Amino acid sequence: xxxxxxxxxxxxxxxxxxxxxxxxxxxxDDVVKIGVLTDMSGLYSDLSGEGSVTAAKMxxxxxxxxxxxxxxxxxxxxxxxxxxIAAARAREWFDxxxxxxxxxxxTSSTALAVVDVAHKKNRIAIVNGAGxxxxxxxxxxxxxxxxxxxxxALANGTANAVVKQGGDSWYFLTADYAFGQSLEKDAGxxxxxxxxxxxxASRHPLNASxxxxxxLSAQTSGAKxxxxxxxxxxxxxxxKAAREFGITKSGKQSLAALLLTINDVxxxxxxxxxxxxxxxxxxWDYNDETRAWSKRFYAKMHNRKMPNMIHAGVYxxxxxxxxxxxxxxxxxxxxxxxxxxxxxxxxxxxKNGRIRADGRMVHDMYLVQIKKPSExxxxxDYYNIKAVIPGDQAFQPLSQSTCxxxxx
Numbered sequence: 526x527x528x529x530x531x532x533x534x535x536x537x538x539x540x541x542x543x544x545x546x547x548x549x550x551x552x553x554d555d556v557v558k559i560g561v562l563t564d565m566s567g568l569y570s571d572l573s574g575e576g577s578v579t580a581a582k583m584x585x586x587x588x589x590x591x592x593x594x595x596x597x598x599x600x601x602x603x604x605x606x607x608x609x610i611a612a613a614r615a616r617e618w619f620d621x622x623x624x625x626x627x628x629x630x631x632t633s634s635t636a637l638a639v640v641d642v643a644h645k646k647n648r649i650a651i652v653n654g655a656g657x658x659x660x661x662x663x664x665x666x667x668x669x670x671x672x673x674x675x676x677x678a679l680a681n682g683t684a685n686a687v688v689k690q691g692g693d694s695w696y697f698l699t700a701d702y703a704f705g706q707s708l709e710k711d712a713g714x715x716x717x718x719x720x721x722x723x724x725x726a727s728r729h730p731l732n733a734s735x736x737x738x739x740x741l742s743a744q745t746s747g748a749k750x751x752x753x754x755x756x757x758x759x760x761x762x763x764x765k766a767a768r769e770f771g772i773t774k775s776g777k778q779s780l781a782a783l784l785l786t787i788n789d790v791x792x793x794x795x796x797x798x799x800x801x802x803x804x805x806x807x808x809w810d811y812n813d814e815t816r817a818w819s820k821r822f823y824a825k826m827h828n829r830k831m832p833n834m835i836h837a838g839v840y841x842x843x844x845x846x847x848x849x850x851x852x853x854x855x856x857x858x859x860x861x862x863x864x865x866x867x868x869x870x871x872x873x874x875x876k877n878g879r880i881r882a883d884g885r886m887v888h889d890m891y892l893v894q895i896k897k898p899s900e901x902x903x904x905x906d907y908y909n910i911k912a913v914i915p916g917d918q919a920f921q922p923l924s925q926s927t928c929x930x931x932x933x
Contacts, residue, residue, distance in 0.1 A: 551855045552595040554623045559585070559843060562611060562618075562639060563629040563654060565603035568732045568758030571788045573631040573654040576836040579825050581628060584843035592850050600624070604635050606731065611635035615642040615650075625856045626651060626846055628839055633657035633704035640669040647858045651846065653838035656784070657707040658921065661883040665928035668858055670865065672886045673838030674806045676704065677921040679783050680712035682804030682892045682914050687750055687781050688719040695781075696748035697726035698739050698763055700755035708754040708783050724748045733759055736766040744770070749778060756784040761792045768797050785895075786833040790907045795898045798907075804919075805891050806834035807874060808908050814873035831905045841874035842886075878916070883928035887916040 561581050563573045578601045585597045600622070604611035611630070618624035619642065627643065630636040631654025643650035644666040652660055656675040684695075695716050699705040705728075713723045724746045727739040740763075743751040751772065753763050760782055772778050782789070785803035809819035809831045818840070822832045849864035850856050870878030875888035892912040901907065923931055 551857070552593055552850075553625070553856055555595055556623075557592050557595060557597045557847070557850060557856050558622065558624045558626075559597065559599050559846075560615075560618045560622075560624040560627045561599060561601040561629050561839070562604050562614060562627050562635070563601065564606055564631050565601070567606050569606065569631045569654070569756065571792070571830075572757050572786055572833060573629050573835050573839075575828075576822075576826065576830070576832060577629040577631075577654065577839045579822065580832065580836045580840040581843050583822065583825065584840045584847070588844060588847045592847050593854065597847065604632070606632045606635060608632075608634040608638040612638040612642050615639045616646070619643070619646040619648050625649065625858075628652075628842060629654045629835070631655055631835065632702075633659070633707065634702050636660060637664055637703060640664065640666055644668045649846070649858050649861060651842045653835050653842060655704060657703045658711060659703060659707060661881075661885045661921070662927040665883050665926075665930055667930060668862060670842065670880055670884045670886055672842045673834050674890070675885070675920065676707040676711045676783075678806075678890050678914075678919045679804045680708060680715050681919060682890055683781055683783055683802050684712045684715035684752075685719065686802050686892055686911070687779075688716055688721045692750040692779060692781070693719075693721035694748045695721060695723050695750045695752050696743045696746040697723070697752045697754050698736070698743060699726050699728050700731055700759055701728040702731060704756065705754045709752075712752060712754065712783055726754075729755070729759070731759070733762070736763050737770075739763075740766055740770050740772065744772065744778065750781050751778055752781045752783055754783050757789070760785060761789050764789075764793050764797060764801075773797075786835070787831060787905065787907055788833055790895055791830070791905065795896060795901055795907065798895045799897045801895045802911075803893050803895070804914070805893055805908070806888070807832070807837040808891060808893065808910065810906065810908070811891075811910070812873075818873050837874045841870065841872050844872065845870055881923055882931050883923065883926045884930075885920055887920055889916050890914040890919040 626649040628651045633655040636652045636655035650669045653673045658677045660671045699709045790798045849861045852864045853860040866880045878888040893908040
């Protein structure tokens with residue numbers, strides 16, 4: 526009886542291990558499917574859009590087109606910057622098309638909606654296009670990653686630099702949704718922490734057609750700095766309008782564009798953007814690695830544009846995801862997320878990057894100043910790198926996170 530009991534106990538101990546063993550090399554539906562959910566036609570399409578789809582496809586191609594012997598497929602769709610459309614498409618992709626991971630997710634409202642769906646469906650969402658700090662605070666999930674940038678890092682880099690240069694009174698022009706509100710809040714905290722003052726703010730609708738009334742309020746405030754807490758076409762139009770108003774020439778007030786990408790600079794031109802400070806996660810001309818990848822990207826883009834931090838982040842995170850699938854031996858979300866957190870990120874985008882418990886991928890950021898036209902040696906030569914901000918200084922400390930996944 527004693528031997529029989531021992532034998533039965535040994536068999537019982539093996540049973541729970543069988544499902545895990547069966548998972549090894551298991552790819553659901555015999556394909557790893559990646560969905561790029563982005564803005565293909567609206568005011569953020571230049572920031573993400575076709576470039577993000579191209580970056581994801583480049584990552585799959587460079588990985589070899591297969592993982593664990595199964596094909597990798599990339600699909601894409603336009604969420605039109607609407608959270609209800611994004612959530613509905615995510616549900617359809619997860620349920621009907623068996624998508625394993627969704628990426629890009631430009632516009633924080635759409636990202637927040639899709640992250641919630643991914644959590645409920647036990648799939649993965651890797652946010653590169655959006656940056657609301659809510660995504661790694663109260664809206665964090667075990668299935669989501671905020672990879673490229675966030676509002677805390679942008680505010681921390683740019684606001685610190687501008688206040689130290691004497692810009693100690695601020696007025697915000699803020700896009701009236703989750704991203705803009707997070708950016709205004711994070712930047713305002715940095716300004717006040719450095720002894721500056723926030724004199725007011727004007728909230729404008731997404732894709733605003735006229736910035737004149739908002740700029741008039743900013744001028745009337747007397748603030749030394751008019752801070753643009755917006756992105757894409759809204760940022761471009763606000764910068765152009767400020768120039769038309771003579772704000773940047775008066776010498777009494779200056780602009781701080783809190784989310785400024787190389788595409789924005791290209792759109793408004795160096796003559797208009799020169800001198801602006803910005804914080805960025807990537808610059809195509811930073812070193813040999815960034816130049817080599819960016820030239821490949823440029824050649825694949827039909828409109829011949831260099832990549833920004835969103836495009837580079839989509840590529841890097843897609844490769845990291847596929848490496849995690851390979852290491853986990855399965856595309857099951859929990860196992861893949863565990864490997865993604867376990868493995869460092871080392872590529873042209875980030876060195877020794879790491880994914881924390883709150884879903885934040887920590888990596889270096891760059892404080893840049895836009896070159897004068899006379900300093901630029903050619904097209905897309907737009908940035909002077911003023912400082913490298915180490916990841917542990919760029920992003921919100923884990924001790925300040927309100928993410929329920931963080932143990933304190």
